[in-house]
Amino acid sequence: MPQRPLILSIDQGTTSSRSILFETNGQPAFTAQREFRQIFPASGWVEHDPEEIWSTTLGVCREAIDWSRQQGRDIAAIGITNQRETTVIWDRESGKPVHNAIVWQDRRTADFCAELKQAGKEPQVRSTTGLLLDPYFSATKIRWILDNVAGVRELAEQGRLAFGTTDSFLIWRLTGGKNHLTDATNASRTLLFDIHRQRWDPGLLALFQIPSALLPEVKDSAADFGTTDPAVVGSAIPIAGVAGDQQAATIGQACFQPGMIKSTYGTGCFAVLNTGRQAVRSNHQLLTTIAYRIDGEICYALEGSIFVAGAAVQWLRDGIRIIRSAGETEALAASLDDNKGVYLVPAFTGLGAPYWDPHARGAIFGLTRDSGVPELVRATLESVAYQTYDLVRAMAADGIAMDSLRVDGGMVANDWLLQFLADVIDLPVERPQVTETTALGAACLAGLQQGLFTSLQDIAGHWRRQARFDPQMEAGRRQRLLDGWQRAIERVRSR
DSSP states (O other), X not given: OOOOOEEEEEEEOSSEEEEEEEOTTSOXXXXXXXXXXXXXXXXXXXEEOXXXXXXHHHHHHHHHHHHHHHTTXXXXXXXXXXXXXXXXXXXXXXXXXXXXXXXXXXXXTHHHHHHHHHTTOHHHHHHHHSXXXXXXXXXXXXXXXXXXXTTXXXXXXXXXXXXXXXXXXXXXXXXXXXXXXXXXXXXXXXXXXXXXXXXXXXXXXXXXXOOGGGOOEEEOSBSOOOBOXXXXXXXXXXXXXXXXXXXXXXXXXXXXXXXXXXXXXXXXXXXXXXXXXXXXXXXXXXXXXXXXXXXXXXXXEEEEEESOXXXXXXXXXXXXXXXXXXXXXXXXXXXXXXXXXXXXXXOBTBBOTTTOBTTOOXXXXXXXXXXXXXXXXXXXXXXXXXXXXXXXXXXXXXXXOOSOEEEESGGGGOHHHHHHHHHHHTSOEEEESOOOHHHHHHXXXXXXXXXXXXXXXXXXXXXXXXXXXXOOSOXXXXXXHHHHHHHHHHHHOOO
16 A cells, blocks of 8 residues: 655744655654854844755755655655745845845844834834834845845846745745745735735835835745756655744644634744634734635734744853753753742843834843852743743733643743743643644645645644643742743833
8 A cells, every 4th residue: 555645844944944754644754954054243133144044945855855765755745834024135037145134033123113113104014914113024124135235226126136035035946946936924924915905015015115026926825836846856846835934833733713822932932823814903012913824715813922932042052051952951940949039031132022122132130149050041941931921911911811822842842841831821731742833834734735634624633732731830929920020021121
């Protein structure tokens, strides 16, 4: 009996590019991963070399394809998920980028965003896109490249350049320059897309002075994005699913019913709450976004975005070098009975939701002479839980009732963190059997398009819980910890 085909998921993240081959029951069969450089040209600036993004992606794809051949297995389709908002502009003739990619974490356009707010432009932006005026999103990054790289604006106005988030750049390269496409979830993060009318908005293009010729065509999340060029990857494989990383994780976590919420703990932390066909407007600084678009039907979501989660652990390892690996953090945090009053606010690239303060910077409070590595590690892990509490509290204030939180991403292997998270947010926390839900979601979209899954309900039937963490902390202690966090947050804010 022939084996069922595999689905290749490309997970192009902030610090690495990965390929994962999934079985049609949602189980991973093969993984390859390659890291790439983080470039910091100035304070608050973050860039990637698009050629490194491409070379690492191509490398892991070839590894996966080679493995599948060795196993005698076919690859039915490719799904792509990606770091959102990160901005690449390239030449349509040569395919070469005109500048480094400006990463979602980058804060260089903070002053420009402030000018637009002062000019009263945020209501227009928010009503159309569901987003706030913040350097996080793509539009001001595009404008910065157009205005600061010699000759680029003229080329853009002549239609000779293409913009894309990294999914678009990869599709272009994988198809040999044939297809300039994105999906609705990625388009919804640019500050240029009308999430109600499902089109690029002429008024916002004029506001940000961006030529429409730069923009990709927007498709459903499960759609025909073209076929890989055999000269590039060695095989002709349909690209059939695309979603930004947090929306892909929402699909991988099977959060298909309104009120279901997932939170992904990778470089940053992103909580996404399904609101169904209603684009709910938050009164507490959350984002209204597209969860997915399938067969032309939109599912909306509320999102809370935290810029630094796992990146803070990476800083402990690579920045101040007090740990050798992220795996050490669980035992170090558990070695203490409490946090001894030490708080880390990881505002290394400003604060995201619900504060939206691009000028805030990180700080450590409460240090004493006996503070050491365990205290710093514990404060770092605790900061992830406290930031999640801020998001959950904002969602509750918007009238959304939640009964549990599904979690995923690299950090959720840490049992201590998940128990502390459950205690702080006062909700059960559920960890799935497959924690690589971002890549899984992209695979599910590609499988849905190719008929390997019959429906979203079919996909949901494969979700399995691996562990559940129930709140155990006494209410008074919980409140004292949260009060300490709020004092720390107020001391780093710029206003």
